[in-house]
Amino acid sequence: MDKSMIIGIVAGAVAVTAVGGFAGYKAMKGADYAEVISAKEVTEKVRTPRKECSDVAVTHQAPVKDEHRIAGTAIGAVLGGVLGNQVGGGKGKTLATVAGAAGGGYTGNKVQQNMQESDQVTGTERRCKTVYDSSTKTLGYDVTYRLNDKQGVVRMDHNPGQRIPVRNGQLELTSTGANSPS
Known part of the structure; x- marks a missing residue:
């Protein structure tokens, strides 16, 4: 065997070892992101009461x-x-x-x-009634995700888009009311 062939074999072995070691490290470390399957907005209807008043002409007997x-x-x-x-x-x-x-x-x-x-007298009376204004409040998003071939659901305070960051095998959530992955 000549010297250039030995150098080629050693270089190839080093390259295979390096690539294999990096791939093994990535496999041990786990995924950097969880894939989002769906994100469903969770809302509730809010009815806010308020008083509405008007002046009304009223006729009475004098x-x-x-x-x-x-x-x-x-x-x-x-x-x-x-x-x-x-x-x-x-x-x-x-x-x-x-x-x-x-x-x-x-x-x-x-x-x-x-x-x-x-004999009639006409006057003005103030009449009030309670009316309700309706609005929709967003409570969060129920997010279905897949991480390392496992599927789970978590409540988030925002729509995460297509993926959720993962650190040390745990989802990174900003919502204080988030559930742990299942």
């Missing part, structure tokens, strides 16, 4: 000053008596005056009652 309708009864009685006094003579006149006063008093009472019931 306050009654003469609750027993004395003024209407009295004015009706006087007018009915005056009209009744115009009819007949003698005892008939007296009877017509009394009947006119009684009828006029009743009619005056009813006229005042109708006027009081139709």
Whole structure:
């Protein structure tokens, strides 16, 4: 064997040993990334209450000053008596005056009652109600991944994309609520 052939064999052996050693180191070390199979956004509906108010025109019956309708009864009685006094003579006149006063008093009472019931006052009232605004809040992402031929699921605070970094055989997660790989 000549010298160049020996050098070639030794160089080849060194190269094979170096490549094999590096490959063995990588195999022992494990993967640098876990492959992401899917990332599903996890959300919840949030309903936030708030008060909504508006001014509304409201019509009420006006306050009654003469609750027993004395003024209407009295004015009706006087007018009915005056009209009744115009009819007949003698005892008939007296009877017509009394009947006119009684009828006029009743009619005056009813006229005042109708006027009081139709007397309306319009004002403004503030009316409020509770309404709900809806929004969607993202809780995180349920990520299904594959690491060294094993599949697992973990909750992350962000969508990791196509892969998750791995250090010392563990996923590197930034979410404080992350589950350990299964």
